[in-house]
Amino acid sequence: MGIENLLLGFHIAITPYNLFVAVIGITLGTIIGVLPGLGGANGVAILLPLTFTMPPTSAIILLTSLYWGALFGGAITSILFNIPGEPWSVATTFDGYPLARQGKGGQALTAAFTSSFVGALFSIVLITFFAPLLAEIALKFGPPEFFAIQLLTFSSFVGLGGGNPLKSLVSILLGFILAAVGLDIVTGQLRMTFGFVDLMKGFDFIVAVIGLFGIGEILLSVEEGLSFKGVRTGMNLRVVLDTWRILPRYARTFVRGSFIGFWMGFKPGGATPASFMSYAFAKRFSRHPERFGKGELEGVVAPETAAHAAGVAAMLPMLTLGIPGSPTAAVMLGGLIIWGLQPGPLLFKEKPEFVWGLIASMYTGNVIGVLMVLAFVPLFAAILRIPFAILTPVIVVVCAVGSYAVHNNMIDIWYMVIFGVVGYVFKKLDYPLAPLVLALVLGDLAENALRQSLIMSQGSLAIFVARPISGAITAVAILFFALPVLTPWWRRLRGVPAVRRPAREV
Template sequence: MEEINALFSGFAVAMTPFNLLLMIVGVTLGVIIGVLPGLGGANGIAILLPLTFTMPPTSAIIMLSCIYWGALFGGAITSILFNIPGEPWSVATTFDGYPMAREGKAGEALTAAFTSSFVGAFFAIVMITFLAPLVAKFALQFGPPEFFSVYLLTFCSFVGMNKGSPFKTISAMMLGFALASVGMDTVTGQLRLTFGSHELMRGFDFLIAVIGLFGIGEILLSMEEGLEFKGAAAKIRRQVVLETWAKLPKYWATTLRSCLIGCWMGITPGGATPASFMAYGVAKRVSKKGENFGKGEMEGIVAPETAAHAAGTAALLPMLSLGIPGSPTAAVLLGGLLIWGLQPGPLLFVEKPDFVWGLIASMYLGNLAGLFVVLTCVPLFASILRIPFSIIAPVIIVICAVGAYTVHNATFDVWLMMGFGLLGYIFKKLDYPMAPMVLALVLGDRAEDSFRQSMLISQGSVDVFFSNYLVAGITTLALVLLFWPLIGKLTGKKKAAAA
């Protein structure tokens, strides 16, 4: 009951005319970002974050979160109409969405995708509403050892749950830690790795790194690939929407299963992309029409879209309650909160309840606004892809440069952004994941502080990370996830030898 009362007070904060206007603007910008291949939720928020510096923190985070909702919706438009995943998590949607569009059922496919996205996000928002305060109250008992064990669990989860090479994941993370250590040591006050440069005394600003890695890096890769946009036209009529809504309830089991998969992958640092593929694979295996998947089956759209939105939204739960992002986009939002002087974590619910509950209330309203915008404006957003990419790319690069410059009003930051953009391009070409590096760049300082405080408390003994059941359990789980790829290889060899 306490959560319900707090939520209603949050609606009072979120439903001011200015905040409602920001929701519509944010969702519209987000859909455009989602429609444009080469951009994404994390990229869009990173590029547009400087625009919110003059806003109150609550209004700013409402706009940025609505950009995220819009980007989640927008990725489905290009996947279904053009067979081009606007977002990584929309790849699974192309398997059945594009065949439906080629059969003349683009309206049905888009309605199913948007509605499933809405349901998945709504499920995750309800979970955040009731679980986030409980997690935050529990986390108030944490000291430095507990916080470091949680950070360790987050880092190790990327190693254990990532489908790619563990070596590449660890390498990317180590580079992120190295970048995070540049500047002033927060414990001793000494300068580290500045090499006599005054500009490097403040360290590598998180926002500049993200704009370069995601924005510039993706644009360089897209320019190299030479994108061409060819696809089906679509207009969603009211009759099509109503008929599709009448069909969707029979997929209730798939929807519920995908919601659970998405929420789990969002809370653990799995992310929306693995969640969409996992939900699609499970739906194909369980469905009576599994052999039709890939040929234009509506259930093949419902599963990945529901899971992707549930995962993308659920990633905000650990970010708000523990200060640990569950996705790259949540990491960018975390960086935004730190810029505005807000410290995400359990104390945020005590010190800034209006902000927290205003944000949670805006999730409900923003998700609803996103559904309305995409259902009414699909032809308009699809027409954006008629603009030559040779025009879009320079505009995005200029926006990135302006965003990087406004952080400290320094030309050096623009060059730094270009350097990070080149690094992001190399990472993409070599198939190195950027999310672990971004996570290490955001949390590296805080993890180091917690570790050093723990060492001071224990006088240098690592036994402090096994000093009670809570910290020992989290640390053990982290170590299991760290060595999980090795464990999987050993068990695979044993099974092969037994066979």
Template sequence: MGNFDLLMQGFGIAITPMHLMLMVAGVLMGLVVGVLPGLGAPNGVSLLIPLTFTLDPTSAIILLSSMYWGALFGGSTTSILFNIPGEPSSVATTFDGYPMARSGESTRALTLAFMSAGFGALLGVIVITLLAGWASRFALRFGAPEYFAVYFLAFAAFIGMGSAAPAKTLVSLATGLLLASVGMDSVTGSIRLTFGFEDLLSGISFLVVVIGLFGIGELLSTVQEGLRFRGVASRIDLRDVFRTIAELPRYWATYIRSGLIGIWMGITPGGPTAASFMSYGIARSSSRKGAPFGTGRPEGIVAPETADHSAGSCAMLPMLALGVPSSATAAVMMGGLMIWGLTPGPMLFATQPDFVWGLIASMYVSNLIGVVLVLATVPMFAALLRIPFTIIGPMIVAICFVGAYTVSNATFDLWLVLIFGLVGYLFSRLDYPLAPLVLAMVLGHKAENAFHQSMVLSDGSLGIFFANPLVSGIMAVGIALLVLPKLIALGSRFRRRVPVE
């Protein structure tokens, strides 16, 4: 059966009254998460996972993914109206979105952002539809050595291609791997790194870690920055909406280029934030004459929003097909799948086709719902942001603690939330990336088990990771990602020092 037929079956699963209601609820909750600084998509999704335990896995993942799309849309709203990015990936949107809104064109700026986001998301979902079957069939060739090579490639890609300094990314990855090893070793049965605390025998829940890092940690950073909400007019004029939609075709080159950047950065571990900044920079360097960027240039809104949402959508492909999340939110969703008893990877497509294609079909529908709802609710969420932060802040703290306690009903987890909140705050202030830490926590056990199995198969020889063209090719790409960026940087530095005759 082809992908199109499977997709049609997926629409039959997704377009039911129950699932449509969950999409609307998820998008609305995501808009709140995206609008309120201090929450963010990874934390919002992690807080919602305990509430999905009463749902079947298909309904649960539709709700979580809808919240993710809503959070991305909500971050754009605050970036344009208040110059406050609700999501890290929305920072680039503030550069031209807020100046355009300040000049009296808030409806135009919001429409450009939301339509570009919808186009980017649609492009990403189309790519998932076309490549999902091929990716799953290709991954069926994988054994333990190949899976370890893929995990190595994911870690290497974060170090070599990430926007943070490689040494800081390495520290973040090592911290995540260390946290993943706490508790009982699933291979040898030995107890590790519990330091006498019985509560740590079962390990550290990645949900508790994520809530602390992204919830309490981001809130502490927000408080230190002395956040003040200063907004502009937020009324939506339908005539301006249709007038702006009519001018969208003139930016077709920016749409295509930014969409392709987002697709690449979503499938690889670049992520939406890096995609939006890269797309904005390329749009600025390749722009024609006109108003300078940073003063309300339309391409300055179109480029980051398209790349942001296409990257966010495409991040689901490696998570579903290979079991390798390429963003923090995808890592949290993957953890949810494992809690529900589903193992992401090629066998998921063979054993749970209704789940996979129901999710892919829901991505089409929920993004369309997101565009409509975000245009309709802009005034409401703009009014929400005018509530003093002294009221919103404690509400976010309460939500975080309630969400952490519901994971396993353990008081010890509340202390862990505080500890990891401080860790997240320190990481943020010192510019250490958090996504590699979450990725390492989710993949740590899987990478360790794959390594153990590979060593058993090869009687302890590392040569198994270069035993056939597939595994050696993946390992070679991973090593190249570690080495080449540094060599390129050294080469460019050497060329600058050598005088040109």
């Protein structure tokens, strides 16, 4: 069924008007991706009322193109300033920012954009040919399976860093505690709000990350003087071609990242955990894990491939089941209803021109997107050449605006400043920040899934092993948890002396 329908789709997606719409969407999306706090979901929601006067297919092309733009754009500030423009680019900062400081910002950006494109393409091809089948698989995932997935994401990350294990533990705990502040949806009770209205909405992940990573990093880096490093970034398009020559080396990381991304994305798992998991796996399977966190190109490739693969895959449940795979898809779903389309299993049959136009536009949109962002790599990299005294206030203002935009709330700007100081202190005292943000982003989801499962089973933990899918995933997760203990033992068994690598915590 695929090819024929796809041709029909291209027929629609390649009209000049729809291509024009895609270019506008990607441009807006890239800007949204760059601005922290203004996520893809906000962007789509904001443009939604404006799409009313357009034909539905063009409208969805505009919104999805905006989403692709946001997926591409999130990496830019992650790499240049250690400020993730989007939640799924947090893992990109781990190696992208060190690369930029070494003057290799252009390389890192090229790798990020290219990886995003590869991940996207992988997911689109799968959607083109297997959409209905994959939708059936997605249905098999209930709360126990979701909990198992969260467990797996977390377990893939533990034991990766060196440093003081107690401090890593404190970071994880703090992340989970911050995630628990606010309303508990399972019981409807307020937790840790102490009567403060501002605490009811909890701590937003993106505000914490802007503060901890962005502001914290500025404070840390100015200790050596009021200037930015990484000024020597190359200024011409040669860097793109040069980077492309290196990238095939990471073929395995591309494939792994695409699979992880697609797998996590086509059900409400999300691009953010996917990017973390892909990064963790890349580091685990790398022959040089010690280089990660210090400016390893593979550490940019892994999360970006997975994030974009997941972002695209999130469209699948929206189209086939009428459930959103991501907050952005949730808003688009609202759009479908407003345009008078009924999202869900019948969309493929009743509105083939819409569905296949959209799928074809995923190809065209991502091709246009990657060409556009790659063309601007030298320009993005040149941002670092702006004098310190101009760039710093601009970054701080953009961070403040971004924090405010998340909830339209003044308190979030204060949180940003406080998280900035905490980030600075934690970095100096060797409390790792990555486990904290991972726990913050997963904490809510994991706890809800766990408790929903326990309600279903009336309190019995057996539900996680009794169901085949969750049982298998849980087993893998437990294996990963046990790995740090097992590895030295396994080495000794094989006669290799156990070496303790002084790996740097990301």
